[in-house]
Amino acid sequence: MAALNRIQKIASHLDPPKPNKFKVALLGAAGGIGQPLSMLLKMSAYVSDLALYDVANTPGVAADVSHMSTGARVKGYLGAEQLPAALAGANLVVIPAGVPRKPGMTRDDLFNINAGIVKGLIEAIAAHCPTAWVAIISNPVNSTVPIAAEVLQRAGVLDPKRLFGVTTLDVVRAEAFVGELLGVDPRDVSVPVVGGHAGITILPLLSQARPPLPASVSPEQRKALMARIQDAGTEVVQAKAGTGSATLSMAYAAARFADSCLRAMSGEGPVTEYAYVRSEAVAGLPYFSSPLRLGKGGVEEVLPLGAMDELEAANFEAMKAELMGSINKGVEFVAKGPAPK
Numbered sequence: 407m408a409a410l411n412r413i414q415k416i417a418s419h420l421d422p423p424k425p426n427k428f429k430v431a432l433l434g435a436a437g438g439i440g441q442p443l444s445m446l447l448k449m450s451a452y453v454s455d456l457a458l459y460d461v462a463n464t465p466g467v468a469a470d471v472s473h474m475s476t477g478a479r480v481k482g483y484l485g486a487e488q489l490p491a492a493l494a495g496a497n498l499v500v501i502p503a504g505v506p507r508k509p510g511m512t513r514d515d516l517f518n519i520n521a522g523i524v525k526g527l528i529e530a531i532a533a534h535c536p537t538a539w540v541a542i543i544s545n546p547v548n549s550t551v552p553i554a555a556e557v558l559q560r561a562g563v564l565d566p567k568r569l570f571g572v573t574t575l576d577v578v579r580a581e582a583f584v585g586e587l588l589g590v591d592p593r594d595v596s597v598p599v600v601g602g603h604a605g606i607t608i609l610p611l612l613s614q615a616r617p618p619l620p621a622s623v624s625p626e627q628r629k630a631l632m633a634r635i636q637d638a639g640t641e642v643v644q645a646k647a648g649t650g651s652a653t654l655s656m657a658y659a660a661a662r663f664a665d666s667c668l669r670a671m672s673g674e675g676p677v678t679e680y681a682y683v684r685s686e687a688v689a690g691l692p693y694f695s696s697p698l699r700l701g702k703g704g705v706e707e708v709l710p711l712g713a714m715d716e717l718e719a720a721n722f723e724a725m726k727a728e729l730m731g732s733i734n735k736g737v738e739f740v741a742k743g744p745a746p747k
């Protein structure tokens with residue numbers, strides 16, 4: 407029996423199971439996030455076709471990435487007239503298109519420019535790949551996801567199971583910072599981060615961290631850690647001093663999220679991920695970032711948030727008004743726009 411197991415193990419190593427392959431379209435592919443994310447997606451075993459779309463510079467990015475000796479076929483698409491071809495047949499569309507923050511700005515300050523960019527791109531998705539899964543990175547995520555949902559709903563193709571605001575970077579940061587504090591490898595750390603993606607709407611549930619924070623971590627240290635995770639985007643914006651916001655860690659986080667989506671699409675479930683989705687199931691708000699069980703058709707279940715300690719419960723209550731305001735702002739932006747054609 408042991409010998410048979412060994413032979414099977416060697417055989418599976420020689421001929422590992424081939425994952426299903428998918429077309430991924432990246433909109434905003436030539437930007438600070440888009441370029442490293444293009445590279446990471448080109449390395450994914452799940453990607454057969456990588457469509458790199460932007461309004462500038464995609465020929466260069468596509469030529470560069472296409473020289474990597476990995477499986478995915480790469481094609482660059484430049485300008486609005488090439489967007490339909492970029493989207494045709496896409497299984498997953500990832501959107502980091504839009505402007506980033508400069509020091510002193512909030513994510514909401516990006517609304518005026520990015521709301522219109524996201525609306526236009528989602529209209530194209532509704533027309534050219536209405537069944538694709540859509541992962542939105544463009545800020546303010548708390549508003550851009552409701553914008554996307556309203557646009558898809560107006561076009562009659564909304565399936566909330568397939569629309570995600572990418573909050574993986576908050577989870578990644580929590581893992582990194584807790585790992586640093588505990589002196590353990592961040593890959594062995596798990597920390598739920600729920601809510602939204604701006605300031606106090608980012609709610610790390612440190613009381614559920616694994617490994618748990620020891621009693622030697624004081625309430626003040628816990629509070630400081632929570633604040634650092636909530637303000638980590640601003641930490642990067644300040645360190646970059648006017649040249650942009652998080653791009654490399656975001657590309658890592660988005661590649662991780664994309665791989666989870668593609669694994670779930672492949673039927674390799676169940677896959678658990680955090681993302682900002684339309685669902686009142688756990689928080690009583692129309693959109694909330696929650697742990698999700700993903701399957702072939704998208705979100706199969708919005709999982710419960712679990713127990714919160716006193717500090718987390720207070721933060722949960724405190725965020726609700728801000729999050730609701732950002733959601734309404736997105737919904738109203740679409741409602742005030744021209745009626746769909």
Ligand SMILES: NC(=O)C1=CN([C@@H]2O[C@H](COP(=O)(O)OP(=O)(O)OC[C@H]3O[C@@H](n4cnc5c(N)ncnc54)[C@H](O)[C@@H]3O)[C@@H](O)[C@H]2O)C=CC1
Nearest residue numbers: 434436437438439460461502503504505506543544545575
């Ligand atoms: N969800 C999250 O955790 C995070 C979100 N972000 C957000 O991601 C967005 C992008 O950030 P960066 O890549 O650093 O910005 P960037 O300015 O470096 O790149 C944005 C790219 O979008 C492109 N673009 C603009 N309008 C477009 C359109 N209509 N169609 C296609 N492409 C278009 C630009 O040409 C540019 O290449 C920002 O809104 C930023 O706030 C950034 C970090 C984390």
Ligand SMILES: O=C([O-])CC(=O)C(=O)O
Nearest residue numbers: 507545575639640651652
């Ligand atoms: O802070 C920003 O503007 C970009 C972002 O969302 C993040 O790094 O979490």
